[in-house]
Every structure is written in C-alpha cells, then in structure tokens.
Amino acid sequence: MGASQRSGAVDKRRLILDAAITVFARQGFHHCRVSDVADEAGVAYGLVYHYFDSKEEILNELFLERWQIMLDAIAEIDRLGEVPARDKLYMVASFIIDSYRHQPDLMKVIIVEVTRAANSFGRIHLEKIREAYAGIAEIVESARREGVFKPDISAEFAAMCFYGAIEQLLSGWIFDLLPQTEEQYEGAKGLVVDAICGGLEVSKSGAQPVSG
Amino acid sequence: MGASQRSGAVDKRRLILDAAITVFARQGFHHCRVSDVADEAGVAYGLVYHYFDSKEEILNELFLERWQIMLDAIAEIDRLGEVPARDKLYMVASFIIDSYRHQPDLMKVIIVEVTRAANSFGRIHLEKIREAYAGIAEIVESARREGVFKPDISAEFAAMCFYGAIEQLLSGWIFDLLPQTEEQYEGAKGLVVDAICGGLEVSKSGAQPVSG
DNA sequence: CCCCGCGTTGACTGACGAGTCAATCCAGTG
DNA sequence: CACTGGATTGACTCGTCAGTCAACGCGGGG
Structure with missing residues (x-):
C-alpha cells in the first residue's frame, strides 16, 4: 500500500478511510451500510472489499x-x-x-x-x-x-x-x-x-x- | 402492567427485562438476537413482542x-x-x-x-x-x-x-x-x-x- | 499488437434476524 | 359448560446488508 497506485491517481484506500470517518461519525458504525461509505468516497462498492477485509x-x-x-x-x-x-x-x-x-x-x-x-x-x-x-x-x-x-x-x-x-x-x-x-x-x-x-x-x- | 399477571405467575415482563440485562451485558446490544433474550428468559420469542414494541x-x-x-x-x-x-x-x-x-x-x-x-x-x-x-x-x-x-x-x-x-x-x-x-x-x-x-x-x- | 495483472465496477447472493401473526392455552365469569 | 380475552407459542415473512464474483478498463512490457 501507499506507493502502489498509478501516478496521478488518488489513493483510493485513503479516500475510503476518510469517507468512513465521515459516515461512521454521522450515522454510527452499526447504523451505516458499507455502501454508504463507498458512496461517500465516490467509489464502487466492491472496491471497499479490495482494500479491506471487512467493515x-x-x-x-x-x-x-x-x-x-x-x-x-x-x-x-x-x-x-x-x-x-x-x-x-x-x-x-x-x-x-x-x-x-x-x-x-x-x-x-x-x-x-x-x-x-x-x-x-x-x-x-x-x-x-x-x-x-x-x-x-x-x-x-x-x-x-x-x-x-x-x-x-x-x-x-x-x-x-x-x-x-x-x-x-x-x-x-x-x-x-x-x-x-x-x-x-x-x-x-x-x-x-x-x-x-x-x-x-x-x-x-x-x-x-x-x-x- | 405490574398487577396484571395471574396470581402465582411470575411477572414475565420483568423476567424478560432481567434476561435482557444479562444478554446485553454479555453479548452487547447489537450483537445479540431477540431470540437470545427470549431464550435466556425461558420464554417464547413472540412474548417479547407482547410486552415490548421493539428490541x-x-x-x-x-x-x-x-x-x-x-x-x-x-x-x-x-x-x-x-x-x-x-x-x-x-x-x-x-x-x-x-x-x-x-x-x-x-x-x-x-x-x-x-x-x-x-x-x-x-x-x-x-x-x-x-x-x-x-x-x-x-x-x-x-x-x-x-x-x-x-x-x-x-x-x-x-x-x-x-x-x-x-x-x-x-x-x-x-x-x-x-x-x-x-x-x-x-x-x-x-x-x-x-x-x-x-x-x-x-x-x-x-x-x-x-x-x- | 497482444497479453498480463492490478484497479475498479456493481449486480447478485446468502444469511441473518427483527418483527408478524394465526393458533393455542387457560383463568375467570355467568 | 360455553364464552371471552389476555397470555403464550414459534413458524414464517420479508427487508436488509455484508461480502462475493465475473467482467471490464487500462497502463505497461515484451
């Protein structure tokens, strides 16, 4: 992780983490869906599971x-x-x-x-x-x-x-x-x-x- | 509630509340099923919903x-x-x-x-x-x-x-x-x-x- | 030019669990 | 005894997600 993304590309992993902060804070960990995080990050649902094993x-x-x-x-x-x-x-x-x-x-x-x-x-x-x-x-x-x-x-x-x-x-x-x-x-x-x-x-x- | 149960009968409502304390404490509110509470109380699943509207x-x-x-x-x-x-x-x-x-x-x-x-x-x-x-x-x-x-x-x-x-x-x-x-x-x-x-x-x- | 493989997509599945409900039980009542 | 209505039962429904997967995009390397 870290330097593995293509030059110029945003670090999607980081993007997801940041989105998770926002969503978890707003809705609570238990009351949000993984898709909420993906949406907030502007990323496809599946990508979350590319970078993380679970919610x-x-x-x-x-x-x-x-x-x-x-x-x-x-x-x-x-x-x-x-x-x-x-x-x-x-x-x-x-x-x-x-x-x-x-x-x-x-x-x-x-x-x-x-x-x-x-x-x-x-x-x-x-x-x-x-x-x-x-x-x-x-x-x-x-x-x-x-x-x-x-x-x-x-x-x-x-x-x-x-x-x-x-x-x-x-x-x-x-x-x-x-x-x-x-x-x-x-x-x-x-x-x-x-x-x-x-x-x-x-x-x-x-x-x-x-x-x- | 309270005096509504038949003489000699246990207050099932209380029983359910006490069971909930045990189960919520042990497994956490989000990680337990309503059936766990019913089981712990030794009571049928549906009875929980007779006394309470929701978990x-x-x-x-x-x-x-x-x-x-x-x-x-x-x-x-x-x-x-x-x-x-x-x-x-x-x-x-x-x-x-x-x-x-x-x-x-x-x-x-x-x-x-x-x-x-x-x-x-x-x-x-x-x-x-x-x-x-x-x-x-x-x-x-x-x-x-x-x-x-x-x-x-x-x-x-x-x-x-x-x-x-x-x-x-x-x-x-x-x-x-x-x-x-x-x-x-x-x-x-x-x-x-x-x-x-x-x-x-x-x-x-x-x-x-x-x-x- | 063609492949390789990572990054990316999003429709799909499968499980799980909250809440429903029709049926049964039973104490009291007339 | 017949009847009423609250207490009790547990099988079932039905929506909701977490996690899967097959496919696609695309840059780079041979």
Whole structure:
C-alpha cells in the first residue's frame, strides 16, 4: 500500500478511510451500510472489499492509525526531563483536545465506537487503550516519587481520573452538551489540569517530606 | 402492567427485562438476537413482542428505570442542608459505585450501550443524562457560592470532570483494567472525591475571600 | 499488437434476524 | 359448560446488508 497506485491517481484506500470517518461519525458504525461509505468516497462498492477485509477492519484501521499517534505523543512527553508533571499533563490534555479540535469526526468515531464499546470490538484494543493509561500513569508516578503528588492516590487511579475527565469533555462536545469554541477548547486544557492536579498535588501549606 | 399477571405467575415482563440485562451485558446490544433474550428468559420469542414494541424499547426501559433512580438519589442529596459539598459528592460517588457493585451487568449495559453511545440511541436520552450533570453541578455551585470551591472552575465543567472520572472507573472495572474487590470499590469512593475535590477546593493555606 | 495483472465496477447472493401473526392455552365469569 | 380475552407459542415473512464474483478498463512490457 501507499506507493502502489498509478501516478496521478488518488489513493483510493485513503479516500475510503476518510469517507468512513465521515459516515461512521454521522450515522454510527452499526447504523451505516458499507455502501454508504463507498458512496461517500465516490467509489464502487466492491472496491471497499479490495482494500479491506471487512467493515470492521476499516474501523480497526482508523483506530490503530490515530491511537498510535497519541501513544507516541504521550511517550515523547513522558521522556521529557526537567518538566514538571503538571506541565506534562497539560501537554497530554492539549494533545487530545487538539486532536478533537482538528479531527472531531475521527475522534468521535474512536471514542464512541471503540474506546467506549466494551463488547466485541473494543475488547481487541484493550491492550492499546491500557497503554495510554500506563503512559499517563508514568507521568503521575514520577511526580509521586518526587513528592509533588500525593502518595496515597495510586498513579493508575489518577491516570484513569485524568483521562476520564478529558474523555468526558470530548463527549460533552460530541453530544453538544458543552459549547464548542476555540476559547472553550483552550480554556478546557488548563481547567482539566487545574481540577485534577489541584487534587493530586500535596497542599501548598505543608509540603510532604520525600520519604526514603 | 405490574398487577396484571395471574396470581402465582411470575411477572414475565420483568423476567424478560432481567434476561435482557444479562444478554446485553454479555453479548452487547447489537450483537445479540431477540431470540437470545427470549431464550435466556425461558420464554417464547413472540412474548417479547407482547410486552415490548421493539428490541430498542427494552434497552430504553432498562435505562430509564435505573437512571431515574439515580436522578432521584442525586436530587435528594442536593436537598440536604448543612452537609459539606465534599460529603455530598462522596454520597454521589458512593451511590454510583454501589450501583455497579450490586448490578454490574445493568450498569455495564447503561454505560456502554446508552450513556456512551452518541449515535442514534443515546441521543434520545441526552436530556436525562444532562439532568444528572446538572444535579452534580448544583452541589458544586453551592460550594462555589460559599467560597469552598474555586470560583474559576465552572460548576458544569467540574461536574463533567467528576462524573467522567467515576464513569471511567466503572469502565475500568467493566473492561477488567482495574481489580474488582470490595476494598477497591470502597476505596475508590474516597479517592475520586479526594482527587477531584482536592483540585476544586481552594488551597488550605490562604482561603479565598468570598467575593460579592 | 497482444497479453498480463492490478484497479475498479456493481449486480447478485446468502444469511441473518427483527418483527408478524394465526393458533393455542387457560383463568375467570355467568 | 360455553364464552371471552389476555397470555403464550414459534413458524414464517420479508427487508436488509455484508461480502462475493465475473467482467471490464487500462497502463505497461515484451
């Protein structure tokens, strides 16, 4: 794939994937037909099966493609030295929120059809999803070691709360429960981190001693 | 419905609803047949359509039934005077977590198939879901007025973070990403509240003046 | 010029499953 | 006992798609 198409020709595979994003986001994975995707892509029905084995494989591809980018981003943020945990978490929040801002349909599909679909489909990707939590937990964990974050809240637990809060925000936007403006997006980044870190950081009055 | 069955006879409608919980939780709403529900209930296929208009109506009923109980619980907690916001939020967290503890399958169905299913189905219930956020926001808002919670984080925003964190926990249990023991459930109640409130309450050192 | 083979087409099939319905059961009623 | 009407049954219908496949287009290579 990739360079296999004739010069000048559009990458039909990509075209189909993009069409799928639109259609899945609009109608939902279960409530759309493969022909809807083909139509949206302006491509014959059969061609979809030339590039993909099944309808699910398309969703699969969309998820893995995007999720990997996020995992890489988190890993890179993890790797930064010197930077305070709060700032790292801000970067993670920014990345996710910006992902939604730039590709709302894709993020909607990933969240609604994969991340939150415990049955059948989501199961396959649990490992990938777990990786994301682990990456975030990593950030929290090092902050705990440094005594910046409370020791009695486990890193995994904190990571779930943090990610959960962000995903809930995205859901709020997806469901039109929250206003969607550039300011909202920008503001949300700081607010989630404030809300969560304020609860994770040891209180400003009496700093906890670094044990060991 | 209710008292319409013959004396001594089981309430088949209830039987079907309970069977649906089991089947929807196990196979997912989209990946099960109505006959699966009928079989699980030990009832003829057609009887399902005697009590319900469609497969979706069953899910509908399950959601509304349970969600209303939660809304009532939140409303009642709202109404409590004297009690600090932190304690009220603890009560909300307790209620939701206990709901999962006692009826994991039902909560799984509600979360996976309704709450998080933005397309088609969930849309119908947005208003109900929004009510829950509003109830929680109410608690946060009064705490803000009293100067206990930071004024720069809006109540709606805080409510979403709080609810999001809890739902993520349930997801963690549903997906088997988090250990499920009585201690975990109990501990989680305090930890979510700690994590979130710590970030919402003004810092212990210099209390913020009540403006206005 | 003719073939090879990938890319492309879209009509078709086959399965599946939601919802229907005519028939049966049975408790109560007069 | 005859009759009524809700509860119950499960075989059947009928639309809907996911996935198949035979054929066609066309660029390139010999």
